[in-house]
Amino acid sequence: MKSDGRLARMLHVLVHMGLLGGRETSERIAQMLNTNPVVVRRTLGALRKHGIVESEGGRGGGWKLTRSLAQITVLDVQKALLEGQMLPAPLSSDHPNCPVERASNAVLEHAHKLAEAELEKAYMATTLEHIAKTAVSKV
Amino acid sequence: MKSDGRLARMLHVLVHMGLLGGRETSERIAQMLNTNPVVVRRTLGALRKHGIVESEGGRGGGWKLTRSLAQITVLDVQKALLEGQMLPAPLSSDHPNCPVERASNAVLEHAHKLAEAELEKAYMATTLEHIAKTAVSKV
DNA sequence: AGATACTGTAACCAAAACAGTTGCAGAAAG
């Protein structure tokens, strides 16, 4: 399974933005992430749609958090990045009428729903401020 | 995120094999899954390495379960198909020494471990016989 | 007004993972 690094990268950069306090350009954020300004705009754009950050064009523009680190949970960020389910069950659809396939799929779906609930619970319980404090205390 | 259909397909076909009782060729299994004999051999090959099925070459050969459906759990099948972790945390590794990145990664890792434990528990609690009975009762 | 410093977005290419396909070597039964 392929891991999608966007969540980790966004957590990383949002915490930095919160700690710095001001507005940051895509260029500077890209340097924080060892990547490209366009990738940053692409990904932060998804967060903007969900009201987590706001952007301003033109000279002196850039990106800023719309609320404090304490008011943003990991789940907020994840939901902004994901279109669909967080942990979709990998079902088969080769024979939709086969009762065996349906029974297998039902088992997988149930298990994934349990795991997803656990993941969501953990994500919801963690704010970006918590991450920031952990990081600072370990410097 | 991309869903890997191998687990669902293998559950499907293993239950069929268990219900039929005998030896099945890659050709017939491929028809059950609407796919190709080579894909079947490739995937069942992973299960053979873990002792879940055995194969015989030559005329009259094919694939057979090594134990009963009641003695195979979904987790057994999943472990046979997966090399690494079941639910790897999608971490970032852009700045390994940055305490913020490390704190973000730690949070993600912890949450995924909880979810993975839940998934593993559900997989371990479900045998293929359970799937077979569910399917048969719903015919 | 016009240069400058930003974002927004489209259009590509690259890499990774799973799936599908062809081709052929090897083995076992008839």
Next chain:
DNA sequence: CTTTCTGCAACTGTTTTGGTTACAGTATCT
């Protein structure tokens, strides 16, 4: 010694993420 199987390598297609280039739009400064 032919037929019927598996085993395996090699190639292609597809999807998803990431990286890059290019260019249009916008706000600020002089």
